[in-house]
Amino acid sequence: KQEVTQIPAALSVPEGENLVLNCSFTDSAIYNLQWFRQDPGKGLTSLLLIQSSQREQTSGRLNASLDKSSGRSTLYIAASQPGDSATYLCAVRGGDSSYKLIFGSGTRLLVRP
């Protein structure tokens, strides 16, 4: 049974700092991994998607890496801003045809001005 873990559960950093969020999963037979952002009381916004055959994806100040063999992914946020404050969730999609996602519990990020 796939399990997804995110560390740390919460993180508080000063503005401008570079930071790394971690995600690990127990079953390496994944189709892809997706990072989401969730603002309080809102839905999820997709940030980056990494296919199982890829090593990393970049979008602006965000970079996500995937090491499928070790069951790990990281989300790197460069030059953090207060607007980055949100909960970040990673989710893996299994190797079947379904779109079912297994989510981690998230990292709650606070970027202090």
Place this chain on the structure above:
Amino acid sequence: KAGVTQTPRYLIKTRGQQVTLSCSPISGHRSVSWYQQTPGQGLQFLFEYFSETQRNKGNFPGRFSGRQFSNSRSEMNVSTLELGDSALYLCASSRRDTQYFGPGTRLTVL
């Protein structure tokens, strides 16, 4: 292009009642998935529909059911509501690999 829409956005029910939530996917998307989000359990997969067929189902009791219509719109129904059903219910639509989530329906059971 319009995003995923969910109605209603907020709902208050009492124990024992039933509720129906609606989700309209992005135009052209044939897959709709439903998730329940609670502070204690996080985001949990409920079920997925593709072209009106349930393709996958999570580990929830039979009180939770859903369906998808020919225009890809989906509904989920919860019967005999319990206090523990209070949650944010999110739906997502997919066409290729990325899933796009709606704003959710906040259900409160009193």
